[in-house]
Amino acid sequence: MPKATAPVEAVERAQALRRQIEDANYRYHVLDDPDIADAEYDRLMRELEALEAEYTELAGDDSPTRRVGARASGGFAEVVHAVPMLSLGNAFEQEGDTDREKYREVADFERRIEQTLGRRQPVFSVEPKLDGLAISLRYEDGVFVQGATRGDGAVGEDVTANLRTVRAIPLRLRGEGWPRVLEVRGEVIMPRAAFEAFNERARAAGERTLANPRNGAAGSLRQLDPAVTAKRPLGFFAYAVGRVEDGELPETHSATLGKLREWGFPVSPEVSTAKGFEGLIAYFRRIGEKRDSLPYDIDGVVYKLDDYEGQEEMGFVSRAPRWAIAHKYPAQEQMTTVEDIEIQIGRTGAATPVARLAAVQVGGVTVTNATLHNADQIARLDVRVGDTVIVRRAGDVIPEVARVVMERRPAGTVPWKMPDTCPVCGSELLREEGAAAYRCSGGLICGAQRKEALIHFASRRAMDIDGLGERFVDALVEFDMVHTPADLYALTVDSFVRMKTLADERDGSTPETVRQGKVATKWAENLVASIEASKKSTLPRFLFALGIMHIGESTAKTLATWLGSLAVVRRTPAPVLRVLPDIGDEVATSIAAFFGQEGNEKVVDALLEAGITFADEGAPSPKLRDRLGLDVLLEAAKVPKLGPKNVALLAKTYTSVQDLVAAGEHNWIIAGVPAAAAANLWAFVSDPTNYRKLTNDFLDMAWLLGQLPARAATTLPLEGHTYVITGTMETLKRDDATERLESLGAKVAGSVSRKTTGVFAGEAAGSKLDKAKELGVPVYTEADLLALLTGHGAAP
Ligand SMILES: NC(=O)c1ccc[n+]([C@@H]2O[C@H](COP(=O)([O-])OP(=O)(O)OC[C@H]3O[C@@H](n4cnc5c(N)ncnc54)[C@H](O)[C@@H]3O)[C@@H](O)[C@H]2O)c1
Numbered sequence: 001m002p003k004a005t006a007p008v009e010a011v012e013r014a015q016a017l018r019r020q021i022e023d024a025n026y027r028y029h030v031l032d033d034p035d036i037a038d039a040e041y042d043r044l045m046r047e048l049e050a051l052e053a054e055y056t057e058l059a060g061d062d063s064p065t066r067r068v069g070a071r072a073s074g075g076f077a078e079v080v081h082a083v084p085m086l087s088l089g090n091a092f093e094q095e096g097d098t099d100r101e102k103y104r105e106v107a108d109f110e111r112r113i114e115q116t117l118g119r120r121q122p123v124f125s126v127e128p129k130l131d132g133l134a135i136s137l138r139y140e141d142g143v144f145v146q147g148a149t150r151g152d153g154a155v156g157e158d159v160t161a162n163l164r165t166v167r168a169i170p171l172r173l174r175g176e177g178w179p180r181v182l183e184v185r186g187e188v189i190m191p192r193a194a195f196e197a198f199n200e201r202a203r204a205a206g207e208r209t210l211a212n213p214r215n216g217a218a219g220s221l222r223q224l225d226p227a228v229t230a231k232r233p234l235g236f237f238a239y240a241v242g243r244v245e246d247g248e249l250p251e252t253h254s255a256t257l258g259k260l261r262e263w264g265f266p267v268s269p270e271v272s273t274a275k276g277f278e279g280l281i282a283y284f285r286r287i288g289e290k291r292d293s294l295p296y297d298i299d300g301v302v303y304k305l306d307d308y309e310g311q312e313e314m315g316f317v318s319r320a321p322r323w324a325i326a327h328k329y330p331a332q333e334q335m336t337t338v339e340d341i342e343i344q345i346g347r348t349g350a351a352t353p354v355a356r357l358a359a360v361q362v363g364g365v366t367v368t369n370a371t372l373h374n375a376d377q378i379a380r381l382d383v384r385v386g387d388t389v390i391v392r393r394a395g396d397v398i399p400e401v402a403r404v405v406m407e408r409r410p411a412g413t414v415p416w417k418m419p420d421t422c423p424v425c426g427s428e429l430l431r432e433e434g435a436a437a438y439r440c441s442g443g444l445i446c447g448a449q450r451k452e453a454l455i456h457f458a459s460r461r462a463m464d465i466d467g468l469g470e471r472f473v474d475a476l477v478e479f480d481m482v483h484t485p486a487d488l489y490a491l492t493v494d495s496f497v498r499m500k501t502l503a504d505e506r507d508g509s510t511p512e513t514v515r516q517g518k519v520a521t522k523w524a525e526n527l528v529a530s531i532e533a534s535k536k537s538t539l540p541r542f543l544f545a546l547g548i549m550h551i552g553e554s555t556a557k558t559l560a561t562w563l564g565s566l567a568v569v570r571r572t573p574a575p576v577l578r579v580l581p582d583i584g585d586e587v588a589t590s591i592a593a594f595f596g597q598e599g600n601e602k603v604v605d606a607l608l609e610a611g612i613t614f615a616d617e618g619a620p621s622p623k624l625r626d627r628l629g630l631d632v633l634l635e636a637a638k639v640p641k642l643g644p645k646n647v648a649l650l651a652k653t654y655t656s657v658q659d660l661v662a663a664g665e666h667n668w669i670i671a672g673v674p675a676a677a678a679a680n681l682w683a684f685v686s687d688p689t690n691y692r693k694l695t696n697d698f699l700d701m702a703w704l705l706g707q708l709p710a711r712a713a714t715t716l717p718l719e720g721h722t723y724v725i726t727g728t729m730e731t732l733k734r735d736d737a738t739e740r741l742e743s744l745g746a747k748v749a750g751s752v753s754r755k756t757t758g759v760f761a762g763e764a765a766g767s768k769l770d771k772a773k774e775l776g777v778p779v780y781t782e783a784d785l786l787a788l789l790t791g792h793g794a795a796p
């Protein structure tokens, strides 16, 4: 019984609830950016309804329990709905043992209809409750003329232009017999696959993701630019009619849906009819089982009394019909707190941040972990340990953190940072080239990647171990017989027989190897032979087989041709690797990080000890030397606090480390290096170990070991070029200039011909200049000549 006067706490609580609900309505319906989960909203709404039921005086007409949605704001023209667009009453599962207890609200709903109409077992149209955005479509003479959102139920927004871009909405009715004026109501949805694809792309591009398909649909439809809507793959299902003029509809809702189908509207294939309470619950269960596999989100099912006469008799309460109810499933989004953020390493080394959550029921399943996708996504959502977040689990996709409830952020949280190392093996985590993903660089030693590393190592284009496929690798790893590829070379016929026996035991089958009293070993002998045969390999195959991140077959070939031997590849620092063709920053870093890892080094050593040899090892390419400028050496030496700008400056002025050191600190400063940086560099090169490192170590691997011809033997920079000097030069004597050009390999000729590379013309140049112009030979100034001679200019 309603009580007469409400205590002050109840009044205050009701006020607080109304404020919260109105706020949520605005964010959800107007901004398409809710900040609490639907389940939380429903809880608040229920609490308010209960209070208002207990103290009737609290239930004013302006209460959100009496109103639908929210009045939209700005952007679109208003549309007054000829027939209001209402909401639906809700039924949730309650405590109880029997269906009638658990689904008490559905039972009450059905009983009220039976009693009011004096009918047993009424027939209902039963439909999935699509989680999208309600719209009304107006057709006049069979032509789509206007489409509107629900808004506050009385007034919606005119989104006709956007709706025209939704393919599922007919612009013209099919068939015949439609009323002259027909309003069709239904739900615009974003299919789950389209939603996932959209977010995948957004995450890759570092853009904002959609919180859920409903927000995706609503946000897409309420775009001011229809071109944006057109790019979003929206779907539509019709489920009701509004205004009808000059025409007849069937007598039942289900028959009307049949007509709508005929007229070209998509109607959900899950729509059906059911009788009485048992029929409703059977449908609820049937769709509930299908829920995860449906291509779109649903948040419940809707039961509608099927005949219009009965509907009319039942009538309405303030915001919803009495002849229909929404029976809700467990929510697909819930609020919970982040207890920790950890990194999970996948079998290919991909590092995925995962939120450890306070356990929560989502869509009927207990969720304790949710993916955060990647570091960029965490930064974008700004998820922190301690935050309250909304987790979403829909279909068979893994639960994800959809957003943070900022209002509930506790004090003292700190932004999350990607760790530097793999939690499984301690190797460096490296950012993938051009992508948001990080990967563990410890391919050979990382427990998380063991199987994948072995399968790759044995694969045809890598070490080509015939017969050692995924099944065997799985078993070898499972029975702890192989940890790294090097362990493969210790396997014997006996090891394989043991592996097979263990696998048979695990599967509960009679060990096949010992069937018929004798052990079959031919297959194991073959495998051992394949492993043995793989020892004779090539350097590119081996480098590829190591599974170094970013190293495909072509990079492996580049490394082999340019560096010649495994020993050199292993010792080459990243700045030197970077000068090789098609090896960028990330690739160079990845190779150097791989070989800089003690564990990987041990595995490589073990592989060599096992007897792997390469038929094609040799010396580094002579072309390498030309690519190793002073800048590369300085960078590779990691001179502290020198900075790329200073490195570039020094490399412009000096050509070798010896030159550089001979010039001395003072001259570096004159050349433009700040005194502090110069002092640092001086201190660095004054240390004998460093000096040796700079002059020997990197080069040591190549020409200082005598494998590379010295620079003198390589071609000179101006070889093959012929120049002519004419006129009077201001600073250079012509003889000096000739000598210096010749020392760089050029020829200096006395007359201009077609073969002349270029003419250097000073003051008062005469006929030679004219001849050059006539033949189209390029003419240069004295400044050009100076630049060329001091190595600051390209060979003209
Ligand atoms: N998270 C938040 O902040 C927040 C705020 C406001 C509302 N909400 C959510 O919205 C709900 C309330 O919104 P509501 O008033 O639109 O009610 P509702 O969404 O629960 O039910 C009415 C709506 O159901 C839809 N529907 C789907 N399939 C249908 C079918 N076959 N037949 C008829 N209608 C169908 C229509 O869009 C209709 O307008 C809440 O329960 C909550 O889940 C959330």
Ligand SMILES: [Zn+2]
Binding pocket: 345, 422, 423, 424, 425, 426, 427, 440, 441, 442, 446, 447, 448
């Ligand atoms: Zn690892």
